[in-house]
Amino acid sequence: MLALLALAVPACGSAPTTPVVDDLEAQRQLALRDSALAAAAGAALSDPDAKALAAALTQVVQERTDHARALAAEIARAARKPPPEDTDTPTPTAAPDAPAPTVSQVINALRAAADSAGKLAVTTSGYRAGLLASIAAACTASYAVALVAQS
């Protein structure tokens, strides 16, 4: 609770309607979710011709893991706490017997993540805004180009 009190100070006079840490934590959870989703979708690919797609999904796993790490550091900064030990490993979002996610689901998740990070970027400022806009841009490039088969 002390950590939450510490961030009641809005950045640069803007007035966030929700606590900064909660918003950043929601973004971090989205990143971890996408990372797990892309990993599961990649593991379920069976077509040997889908090597390029598998590589693109692996790249999404890496980028979204990097996003979660950068967001954890920013959360720590906002809460004035040392960053946590890097113990976050993406956990599978589905039960083992649930159908594996499709690439379309990964694309939709990334589109939603880009939208969410982009909206949050616009309401914040400084380094944090730049980080969120960069994360949104990465998600956009992944769903709009990398995961779309080359024609």
Add this chain to the structure above:
Amino acid sequence: MTAPQPRPASGPEAALSEALETEYGVVYGYGLVSAYSLPEFNGLVVTTIRQHRERRDRTIAILTSRGVAVPPAAAGYQLPMPMTTSNDALRLAIRMENDTAAAWRAVVEQAVETTDREFAATALGQSAVLAAHWNRALGNWPITQAFPGGQD
């Protein structure tokens, strides 16, 4: 009628002016990309140049509307790399999109107005998409990066 204010040394308008100067150089550079790249990339060249020209013009309009002196384009630009093949042209395109991303991310970080932040964040996303297209065209891997416009 008031004379335009001299260019500020820092802050949102300085970042916008620097992004504009980047866009000037990028529009110039894509002329060379157009000249040296193989015809199969014409569609991508056309899309890319149109996007940068529109953004350049909108940035000029923003600065003008605030009474900030608009920096002029340079008479010419030194190429950061040799240019003899189509692949050289594609490498220049990738580099220019990365430069564009860095310039607009700086605007996102310096912006005070929400509209500036939106405009700059859109530019950052568009240049990340174009960088991915140009990386794919060149056969690079990976074609995307975790933090366009920065190294977080």
